[in-house]
Amino acid sequence: MSGPFASLLVRDLRLAARSGGSAALALAFFALVATLVPLGVGADLKLLSRIAGGVLWVGAVLAALLSLDRLYQGDFDDGSLDLIALSPLSLEQVALAKLLAHWFSTGLPLTLLSPLLALLFGLSAEGTWALFLSLLIGTPAVSAVGAIGASLTLSLKRGGLILPLIILPLLAPAVIFGAGAVTAALDHLPNGALGLLSAFSLAAVLLSPFAAAACVRLNLAG
Amino acid sequence: MIVSLTAEKLACVRGDRPVFADLDFRVAAGEALVVEGANGAGKTSLLRLIAGFLSPATGNITLNTDSGAISDGEERGRYVGWLGHQDGIKPQLSVGEQLEFFAHLYGARGAVPPTLERVGLVRQRELPCRYLSAGQKKRLGLARLIVSGRDLWLLDEPFAALDTAGRALTAELMTAQCAAGGIVVAATHDALGLAARSLRLEAA
Numbered sequence: 001m002s003g004p005f006a007s008l009l010v011r012d013l014r015l016a017a018r019s020g021g022s023a024a025l026a027l028a029f030f031a032l033v034a035t036l037v038p039l040g041v042g043a044d045l046k047l048l049s050r051i052a053g054g055v056l057w058v059g060a061v062l063a064a065l066l067s068l069d070r071l072y073q074g075d076f077d078d079g080s081l082d083l084i085a086l087s088p089l090s091l092e093q094v095a096l097a098k099l100l101a102h103w104f105s106t107g108l109p110l111t112l113l114s115p116l117l118a119l120l121f122g123l124s125a126e127g128t129w130a131l132f133l134s135l136l137i138g139t140p141a142v143s144a145v146g147a148i149g150a151s152l153t154l155s156l157k158r159g160g161l162i163l164p165l166i167i168l169p170l171l172a173p174a175v176i177f178g179a180g181a182v183t184a185a186l187d188h189l190p191n192g193a194l195g196l197l198s199a200f201s202l203a204a205v206l207l208s209p210f211a212a213a214a215c216v217r218l219n220l221a222g
Numbered sequence: 223m224i225v226s227l228t229a230e231k232l233a234c235v236r237g238d239r240p241v242f243a244d245l246d247f248r249v250a251a252g253e254a255l256v257v258e259g260a261n262g263a264g265k266t267s268l269l270r271l272i273a274g275f276l277s278p279a280t281g282n283i284t285l286n287t288d289s290g291a292i293s294d295g296e297e298r299g300r301y302v303g304w305l306g307h308q309d310g311i312k313p314q315l316s317v318g319e320q321l322e323f324f325a326h327l328y329g330a331r332g333a334v335p336p337t338l339e340r341v342g343l344v345r346q347r348e349l350p351c352r353y354l355s356a357g358q359k360k361r362l363g364l365a366r367l368i369v370s371g372r373d374l375w376l377l378d379e380p381f382a383a384l385d386t387a388g389r390a391l392t393a394e395l396m397t398a399q400c401a402a403g404g405i406v407v408a409a410t411h412d413a414l415g416l417a418a419r420s421l422r423l424e425a426a
Binding site: 006019 | 273275276277296299300302303304306307308309310311312314315319323324326327328329366372
């Protein structure tokens, strides 16, 4: 890959792979949540399959949060963000590259793991497929909304603690539509939730680079 | 190519605190400007204003180029090579990876091996940056400046952490930058080691 955009994307992926295994940490967290809930609820597979969509979606969102605070913070703290801001890339392009890097290093691995975790909840093939598809469509929205929060809290002390409080309410539609898509698949109902999730995700990914770039601009001037 | 950098009636306010006011200067291509002043006088703020990170409270900064005058901060930033207080170096990347990233980011591919040789880091090319000393990190910052290929260099304490040879190298690079028709603006308490105009900042 070549070009400024690709080089930033590749560097962020490389850093994610070498920074203490953030993707592995997110995957481990997701797997632990998915393991503990059936242990707590008991072996009622009917109940487990009914709650699987909600539990796994909440688990995936919380797992993705683990690596969100590093999206901009490291570059801000060590001065790399100044150098990147002076590059030929606009800050909107920078924000898009970072969003994609976060999704490739966190959202995509979580999505790929989900069919395995669905087994713990006794999800049917239709339910597992709906879960996989909803996470594939919805996790870019998690990265997109998270990128706005991460850029907003850049210069705040302990911004990583405030970040979930800012972005979790904004991610409620993704969780509702994502879990709804799994429930609709289990009930063999028309799956409008996937359409709504797609619209939410598309809007988040399109708007996030502009909002995140504006927040970065403010923080660089701070 | 750039022709000159001018500031007129420039004032800077950080938060509610006025940092400096009524600042005027002009630096022509091929010249260096050393910015002096006590701690807190606004040397770093002036560099960040020129780079376009900050907006002036009043006044304006204009970069005159052979294709027109540029007053917009972000557009001016496209001409800036930056060496700031912070090193901008990732401990997880090797020296070569770090420099190659910036070369690609600034669209200056292929210049990495000779640049590492020039700053004396060719033997550290495969070494993760976490093992570099402060002086070697500064040399990597200088290498980054070279590969940026930018006409306007903004340097904040460029001699910090450098040994005698590193200081000589820095002065040599600044001289070469000016000789190539670029501009160097450096905030430092040390002598630059080359002919330079001086600007003393007094807190407002």
